[in-house]
Amino acid sequence: MEHKLLIYNTLTRTKQIFKPLKEPYVGMYVCGPTVYGDGHLGHARPAITFDILFRFLTHLGYKVRYVRNITDVGHLEHDADEGEDKIAKKARLEQKEPMEVVQYYLNRYHSAMEKLGVLPPSIEPHASGHIIEQIDFVKKILDAGYAYESEGSIYFDVKKYNKDHRYGKLSGRNIEDLLETTRELDGQSEKHCALDFALWKKAQPEHIMRWPSPWSDGFPGWHMECSAMGTKYLGEEFDIHGGGMDLIFPHHECEIAQSTAALGKETVHYWMHNNMITINGQKMGKSLGNFITLDEFFTGNHKLLTQAYAPMTIRFFILQAHYRSTVDFSNEALVAAEKGFARLCESYARLQKLTPSKETSMEMKNYRQLCEDAMLDDLNTPIVISHLYDATRIINTVADGKATISEADLKELKEVFDLYLIEILGMRVEENSGAANDAYKGAVDLLLEIRKQAKTNKDWATSDKIRDELARLGFKVKDTKDGFEWSL
RNA sequence: GGUUCCUUGGAUGAGUGGCUUAGUCAGCGGUCUGCAAAACCGUGUACAGCAGUUCGAAUCUGCUAGGAACCUCCA
The missing domain is CATH 3.40.50.620 (HUPs)
Known part of the structure; x- marks a missing residue:
């Protein structure tokens, strides 16, 4: 193997090159x-x-x-x-x-x-x-x-x-x-x-x-x-x-x-x-009785939790810290992880729809290399995530129509996201598919198409009604340069 | 008491002897937009304290303070 993977060995208390x-x-x-x-x-x-x-x-x-x-x-x-x-x-x-x-x-x-x-x-x-x-x-x-x-x-x-x-x-x-x-x-x-x-x-x-x-x-x-x-x-x-x-x-x-x-x-x-996960600076553990079960996180059914947290939020939360550091649990930290991950997911979805141009007008770093270097250094997942966020800025700017990206760079970005976010960090970003899902997505799209039409006609009453009513049902509607995006 | 380790901005959380001291969340200002949201741009007196090593340390050493894990089952 060509790489140099460094692993912290508790036995020697140092990072060592991994040689199987x-x-x-x-x-x-x-x-x-x-x-x-x-x-x-x-x-x-x-x-x-x-x-x-x-x-x-x-x-x-x-x-x-x-x-x-x-x-x-x-x-x-x-x-x-x-x-x-x-x-x-x-x-x-x-x-x-x-x-x-x-x-x-x-x-x-x-x-x-x-x-x-x-x-x-x-x-x-x-x-x-x-x-x-x-x-x-x-x-x-x-x-x-x-x-x-x-x-x-x-x-x-x-x-x-x-x-x-x-x-x-x-x-x-x-x-x-x-x-x-x-x-x-x-x-x-x-x-x-x-x-x-x-x-x-x-x-x-x-x-x-x-x-x-x-x-x-x-x-x-x-x-x-x-x-x-x-x-x-x-x-x-x-x-x-x-x-x-x-x-x-x-x-x-x-x-x-x-x-x-x-x-x-x-x-x-x-x-x-x-390392351990702490709660109020103390180890979360069975013997201390200060633990929150995974199911309780998923359902939000625990007095210390202000809401339910998706499993991927938990995973992201854990990956945002290095594995040898303690991580302190708090609702605030989990909510931050939830929002941050949602932003990453949205960018990932945008990335799939991006149209390439002749050339890239922004600085493209070698994200593949940067991510690999971070992982090789004793699995530094927080750094990997920070590089993905950096790439996110490019994606969003291009999606806004304020920059362009070449076909090769677009392909590279897609590969890097698929490799690091999905394959290596193991994050699930795909939305549920299925006939019922497709049908309801189509229905929401249809409503928003009507809204788009109303906007073209400057019929703000109709367009706001659609947006507000959808919002009431829990949909987030975002206008984009030449259309719309929505999420639940 | 012993062993090991930690202390970074409003919250979280990386990191290196000097190059712009990540990123996320929150806040503030702006751009965009019919409005909003989103996005983007800009912004933040941060590295526990003291002393030392060094041309230079938040990063190395020592001391002090605070905290944690392990020494019993624990991921």
């Missing part, structure tokens, strides 16, 4: 949701961030295998070792089969992602479907001597591991500090050290989700699934592992330790983490 293990193949693993509740705005961030990466890598010519897991087992409340399984708890509360809960929220997650324009990953493995692989992985760690059995459960021996490798390299911690700050938790007598984490947990008698293993009937520890499934589908070494920043510790740290212990080598080459 085996060109043109790229393996990419991203931590997906735990399906025990509706997805909220925070869940949209990694989904969209890595969707952009997936799209851009594909555009660059890579053959990407994108794995995004579904956590449907082994994820415990409160404390990683003693809490109740999240899925099981929800199932108990709702009197459902655990897998019924999983399916319900997974369906809703998929639906929300589809609305947000997030492409489905290549593989979407479930933790519950890979118990055997996880047990095998635990065995490897036991064989390597970095884990021990205690009361039917298997724990990772962090101290031993830290002698041979460095535990904490991703999050910049060392175990001495960790030991000092680790809280005393109940029921840790099984563990040799407070830092040790469960690889396999023996199930209590009342625990519904359980599988047989050489050690006990139980279930895998939380971090296990990513190590097992990531290496199963992408190999013992692969290129990119992504997720939210809040997963750096302990989740990704433990993953590194597990994989290194079991395989004797580093599995992941580039660790990428998206």
Whole structure:
């Protein structure tokens, strides 16, 4: 590949040139949701961030295998070792089969992602479907001597591991500090050290989700699934592992330790983490209870929302910030994103109708190059968007009849918009089509044709009546140089 | 307390050691228009504070203040 794609690697805390293990193949693993509740705005961030990466890598010519897991087992409340399984708890509360809960929220997650324009990953493995692989992985760690059995459960021996490798390299911690700050938790007598984490947990008698293993009937520890499934589908070494920043510790740290212990080598080459979405300067999250679900955004049905927001508004809002910055949610910011995106859409529509002239009378920058440069610099989507706005000015000026554009430049602009706005940023701008839609569009057009006629006759009463009545119904009518435009 | 990071104009949000310090939204002025809307043009004392490095820093270093994330489940 010719390009130089820079990716910020959490492991080195620097931007690095991206070099896949085996060109043109790229393996990419991203931590997906735990399906025990509706997805909220925070869940949209990694989904969209890595969707952009997936799209851009594909555009660059890579053959990407994108794995995004579904956590449907082994994820415990409160404390990683003693809490109740999240899925099981929800199932108990709702009197459902655990897998019924999983399916319900997974369906809703998929639906929300589809609305947000997030492409489905290549593989979407479930933790519950890979118990055997996880047990095998635990065995490897036991064989390597970095884990021990205690009361039917298997724990990772962090101290031993830290002698041979460095535990904490991703999050910049060392175990001495960790030991000092680790809280005393109940029921840790099984563990040799407070830092040790469960690889396999023996199930209590009342625990519904359980599988047989050489050690006990139980279930895998939380971090296990990513190590097992990531290496199963992408190999013992692969290129990119992504997720939210809040997963750096302990989740990704433990993953590194597990994989290194079991395989004797580093599995992941580039660790990428998206920043958080905040609300009033604070992280939006489940534990803080300050989250707004995606459906609530789509319907406007939440007390903090002054209106409903289209999925594309949410996507645009997220893309207007760099993925490693926090984004603060507010109605004002979302409304601004909504208006800004609407303007971009209108220009895109105008672009399709522009008539070319002999030459271009405005300065045309090399937008294709500018956009690509921005994307190559650690996926700088806000810059890409700013270049598109720059091009928008040309489109609108030409549409106003105040400038001209050559056929070649027009073609280039169309291609750049299709490539960056639609294909890479993944924004949907097309209007709904269909027979019913076409019929009603024709009707509105007809009304406005009549209005145009009235205007020619200086019949302002009729022309204003049509415009005002349409406005009352929610249509926005805009007069142009030689006709009209309208939108809802 | 430890680790990591942040602080940019009315709101949001990029960015680089010096070239015009993006863009969006809002505001103001103008052009256009029968009027309006849209569009276009113009406009904004912005880079937390202090000190240092430098010919030059908002961008590098140090200190101070404020804030955040992680250290427990979290995207």
